[in-house]
Amino acid sequence: xxxxxxxxxxxxxxxxxxxxxxxxxxxxxxxxxxxxxxxxxxxxxxxxxxxxxxxxxxxxxxxxxxxxxxxxxxxxxxxxxxxxxxxxxxxxxxxxxxxxxxxxxxxxxxxxxxxxxxxxxxxxxxxxxxxxxxxxxxxxxxxxx
Numbered sequence: 001x002x003x004x005x006x007x008x009x010x011x012x013x014x015x016x017x018x019x020x021x022x023x024x025x026x027x028x029x030x031x032x033x034x035x036x037x038x039x040x041x042x043x044x045x046x047x048x049x050x051x052x053x054x055x056x057x058x059x060x061x062x063x064x065x066x067x068x069x070x071x072x073x074x075x076x077x078x079x080x081x082x083x084x085x086x087x088x089x090x091x092x093x094x095x096x097x098x099x100x101x102x103x104x105x106x107x108x109x110x111x112x113x114x115x116x117x118x119x120x121x122x123x124x125x126x127x128x129x130x131x132x133x134x135x136x137x138x139x140x141x142x143x144x145x
Contacts, residue, residue, distance in 0.1 A: 013084030015051025016077040023067050037066045054078055
């Protein structure tokens with residue numbers, strides 16, 4: 001059996017705060033209780049949970065002490081979140097160009113078609129002028145006149 005590996009690249013990101021919220025739910029803690037244990041305001045805890053405030057080294061060490069994961073886990077989770085946000089922002093920025101690139105393709109195709117038509121007209125006119133004969137292509141003759 002042949003195995004194919006596909007990389008999973010979601011079009012969404014999950015802030016480290018989702019993990020914090022899950023742990024709070026498991027322990028039946030409130031944000032106020034976590035704020036007291038970490039020594040932060042409830043506003044800061046809310047911002048952490050919603051991904052508005054980043055997890056720095058100090059916060060990671062406090063989370064390690066209070067929630068039980070390692071500081072490296074929290075810092076890695078934060079880095080993955082910020083990288084995911086940057087990726088999605090870049091993808092959205094590039095999507096803005098899609099319309100203009102498609103429009104450019106249509107425009108360039110139209111110009112190319114007009115150039116091809118002009119080339120045929122000039123070619124048939126040159127053949128007519130060189131041979132002095134009229135061809136049996138009424139459309140071509142009408143276009144040349």
